[in-house]
Amino acid sequence: MARLPRLIIPSLPHYVIQRGANRQPVFQDADDHVQFLAWLKTGAKTFKVALHAYVLLPDQLHLLATPSDATGLAQLMQWLGRYYVPYFNQKYGREGTLWQGRYKTAVIDAEHFFLLCCRYLEYVPVRTGLVGHERDHGWSSYAHHVGLRPDALITDHALYWALGNTPFDREGAYLRLCEQGLSGAQIKAVEQAVLKGWPLGSDAFKQALELKMQRQVLPAKRGRPRKSHQIPPHHNAQD
Numbered sequence: 001m002a003r004l005p006r007l008i009i010p011s012l013p014h015y016v017i018q019r020g021a022n023r024q025p026v027f028q029d030a031d032d033h034v035q036f037l038a039w040l041k042t043g044a045k046t047f048k049v050a051l052h053a054y055v056l057l058p059d060q061l062h063l064l065a066t067p068s069d070a071t072g073l074a075q076l077m078q079w080l081g082r083y084y085v086p087y088f089n090q091k092y093g094r095e096g097t098l099w100q101g102r103y104k105t106a107v108i109d110a111e112h113f114f115l116l117c118c119r120y121l122e123y124v125p126v127r128t129g130l131v132g133h134e135r136d137h138g139w140s141s142y143a144h145h146v147g148l149r150p151d152a153l154i155t156d157h158a159l160y161w162a163l164g165n166t167p168f169d170r171e172g173a174y175l176r177l178c179e180q181g182l183s184g185a186q187i188k189a190v191e192q193a194v195l196k197g198w199p200l201g202s203d204a205f206k207q208a209l210e211l212k213m214q215r216q217v218l219p220a221k222r223g224r225p226r227k228s229h230q231i232p233p234h235h236n237a238q239d
């Protein structure tokens with residue numbers, strides 16, 4: 001099946017995953033994390049990308065971000081590679097590419113899936129067995145969202161602000177959401193969308209994207225032509 005062109009929609013959040021080539025480590029010590037986050041902060045400001053959540057794992061990184069235009073997200077990812085890869089290669093005496101192909105991304109129906117994606121992202125270190133609890137992983141936005149420490153990288157999304165009238169209220173509400181855990185269906189919905197480059201949202205959201213962009217946003221069903229603007233059945237995974 002042919003790969004759909006990457007779909008980037010200004011002013012909508014996107015879930016981004018970038019993995020190390022052959023699952024090799026891309027962060028090996030604290031300095032690597034600190035250096036990468038410094039470039040991430042500078043790049044996000046330079047290319048006008050609002051960063052809402054992030055997690056750095058030994059062999060990959062996940063971001064939840066809203067670009068202000070159609071090119072900013074790609075420019076940010078190129079910027080990170082331009083600075084971080086030479087730094088990493090020189091430090092560890094290696095050559096060649098660090099990343100496994102191009103980054104993967106999915107545009108998100110914020111109303112139904114933003115908080116779910118934020119929770120999914122910050123739970124990855126637990127689900128992969130890296131730590132026992134989200135708070136035990138020091139290289140993510142979890143501590144910011146639950147009030148353990150402020151993070152200057154983060155631009156809080158309007159839906160996070162809507163969780164409460166004060167920082168204490170928002171942090172408590174977010175913590176309670178995290179304590180609910182994630183279902184298998186929710187995890188599958190996020191992973192399927194991001195790894196395949198599909199929009200993550202309701203059927204109405206996907207149909208609106210197709211009408212707005214005048215292009216296919218999901219792969220056609222095999223064995224039969226796809227009618228114009230007809231969206232394949234896809235069930236939501238609610239927060």
